[in-house]
Amino acid sequence: xxxxISHLSTSAxxxxxxxxxxGTEAALQFAMRDVPVTLxxxxxxRSGPAHHTGLLAELVCSNSLxxxxxxxxxxxxxxxxxxxxxxxxxCARECAVPAGGALAVDRERFAGLVxxxxxxxxxxxxxxxxxxxxxxxxxxxxxxxxxxxxFAHALSRFTGPGRLAFYDxxxxxxxxxxxxxxxxxxxxxxxxxxxxxxxxxPMDRDEYERFIDELxxxxxxxxxxxxxxxxxxxxxxxxEIARSGRDALRFGPLKPVGLTDPRTGQRPWAVVQLxxxxxxxxxxxxxxxxxxxxxxxxxxxxxxIPGLDSSEFVRFGVMHRNTFIDEPCLLDSTLALRxxxxxxxxxxxxxxxxxxxxxxxxxxxxxxxxCDLRGLPHLVMPKTTAFGALVSYATxxxxxxxxxxHVNWGLVPPLSTKVRGKHxxxxxxxxxxxxxxxxxxxxxxxxxxxxxx
Numbered sequence: 001x002x003x004x005i006s007h008l009s010t011s012a013x014x015x016x017x018x019x020x021x022x023g024t025e026a027a028l029q030f031a032m033r034d035v036p037v038t039l040x041x042x043x044x045x046r047s048g049p050a051h052h053t054g055l056l057a058e059l060v061c062s063n064s065l066x067x068x069x070x071x072x073x074x075x076x077x078x079x080x081x082x083x084x085x086x087x088x089x090x091c092a093r094e095c096a097v098p099a100g101g102a103l104a105v106d107r108e109r110f111a112g113l114v115x116x117x118x119x120x121x122x123x124x125x126x127x128x129x130x131x132x133x134x135x136x137x138x139x140x141x142x143x144x145x146x147x148x149x150x151f152a153h154a155l156s157r158f159t160g161p162g163r164l165a166f167y168d169x170x171x172x173x174x175x176x177x178x179x180x181x182x183x184x185x186x187x188x189x190x191x192x193x194x195x196x197x198x199x200x201x202p203m204d205r206d207e208y209e210r211f212i213d214e215l216x217x218x219x220x221x222x223x224x225x226x227x228x229x230x231x232x233x234x235x236x237x238x239x240e241i242a243r244s245g246r247d248a249l250r251f252g253p254l255k256p257v258g259l260t261d262p263r264t265g266q267r268p269w270a271v272v273q274l275x276x277x278x279x280x281x282x283x284x285x286x287x288x289x290x291x292x293x294x295x296x297x298x299x300x301x302x303x304x305i306p307g308l309d310s311s312e313f314v315r316f317g318v319m320h321r322n323t324f325i326d327e328p329c330l331l332d333s334t335l336a337l338r339x340x341x342x343x344x345x346x347x348x349x350x351x352x353x354x355x356x357x358x359x360x361x362x363x364x365x366x367x368x369x370x371c372d373l374r375g376l377p378h379l380v381m382p383k384t385t386a387f388g389a390l391v392s393y394a395t396x397x398x399x400x401x402x403x404x405x406h407v408n409w410g411l412v413p414p415l416s417t418k419v420r421g422k423h424x425x426x427x428x429x430x431x432x433x434x435x436x437x438x439x440x441x442x443x444x445x446x447x448x449x450x451x452x453x
Contacts, residue, residue: 014369015040015135017151018142019056019126021088021355022347022362024114026140028087029366031123033446035373039118042130042148054128055111056118057088063110065092065103065355071423071430073407076386077356078103080437081363084447088114088359134158138342138372140365142358145348147323155325158340163326170318170403171289172298174274174311175410176282177425183307184274189258198275199284201307202261202268208250211304215242218297221319237292237319253288272305278393283314283410291317312422314410324351328399333391334368334378335361344369352394354406360387367446376445382436384412384429 014030016023019041030037044054066074081089095110096103118124131143132150134157143151156164184199203211218239241248250256250270261268274284286305291298295316303309327350330337335344346361364387368378381388389411393399405411409429419425441447 013037013138013373015137015139016142016366017131017135017139018144018347018349019043019118020142020144020347021057021358022142022144022365023140024057024118025086025088025359025362026142026346026366027118027124028121029085029363030370031121032087033370034123035370036123036125038125038127040127040129040131042128044128053108053111055108055115057091057114058111059105059107059355063097063104063107064099065089065105067101068103069101070434071427073386073409073426073429074354074356076430076433077360077390077407079434080381080385080387081356081360083437083441084363084367086359086363087117088362089356091117134343138369139344140362140369141343141345141349142347142362142365143323143349145323147349152323158337158343159325159330163330164323170315171285171287172291172302172313172317173277173283173285173315173405173410174308175314176276176284178310178312178422179274179284180307180310183263185262187259191258198273198287199307200259200261200268201272201274201305202256202259202263203254203270203272203306205269207304207306208254208270209246211301212242212246212249214301214304215239218293218301220292220297221294236290238289239291239293272308277399278411279396279398280413282412282414283408286317289317290319292319293317314408315405318404324349324404326402327351327394328397328402331395333380333395334371335365335391335395336368341372348404350394351402351404352390352406353404357390357407360390364391370446379440379444379446382440385433385437385440386412387437389413 013035015038016026017040019039023039027037027039041056068078069075070079078089091113092103092105092110095105095113097106119126130148130150133154141155152164179199184201187200188198216239220239241252254270254272256268256271259267259271273287275287277283277285286302293301298316299313303311325345331345331350332338335346337343344365346365347358350361352361364379371378381391383389383392386407390407393405393411409426412429415428419428
């Protein structure tokens, strides 16, 4: 497609950096609210290693935007995005292809439609050029997980050198309610630290040996050349540690010293420790379990850990090239940099994973920037909603060792009454989220006059 603009507009009220899902959603939100915007995208002048076209909003992995079931966290997020008036999600609906209960799209048609909507709008100036500096004035940074080195260097001036990661080595996370507490016990090594800091899954010798056998035999992800150069020197996968010797894990991340299994009164042969992922302790990560196993193999092998045999994984471990900021330390609940609030950030560069999560970030960053321009109160979704829970987790200063996360019910606060059974529990989460989302959105000045029938 022809570039409509070759220079940065001086009349734009805001600049959006990045033409992916977050950036295009943000640009459309501004334009539809009569705010002039410049959208800066480096492709096709310079293409990243994962892209194949110069179209905006190109989907580089799956063409699926996951479940449409409103009782799932991803389905609920779609409901909330439609309530908030997402333009990119509306384009996805127009380009949907049959996918059972999921929303999947014709990739080329979807990217083409978003590009057409962006390039035909009179208030959006599209600039096809790599960003190498953070512009003056209000801006939204949505440059994605493969942000160019030049811009990452410029951005580090605002984030600080220790707050911008260049790889993603994340351990799996399990739903706290699905951990077998008759096996897993609460204790810190030598009873140091908080009494509830860790859950411990003890292994006897036979359980450990079986786990090592399956871990060593498990299928791994084949990494791209541009990903593999940095990762293994920075963080060894658990399966690579096991490869160095059968006892390497139990003398490393699985060391049992300082722990006593209350069922036996003895020190276990090995222990997998789980650390709370959030303040409400609704999810726990497997400490030291960075891994390059396929998702299906992670489910199979890690379910051999005592106490996790029936656990639900809310996120699997990943290791790949990924530029993202330490969002809990840097951004507030409106996605603005705490020390430079004229700058907001959205999409995968903030560490929120997934297509719809990127769209949500772009929408929230744009809406709150419009609120700044018009002197309106910010929009902050309740923590009980799918969208609000994700943002709350990602911007909570108490979140430590931050790694990318997608929307999931493990992030929401517990229900006021205990609900047994996953299906009923998720339905209750969704019902609560729906009521709280509608109450919040309908009360906000930007949405109050809209037709909510």
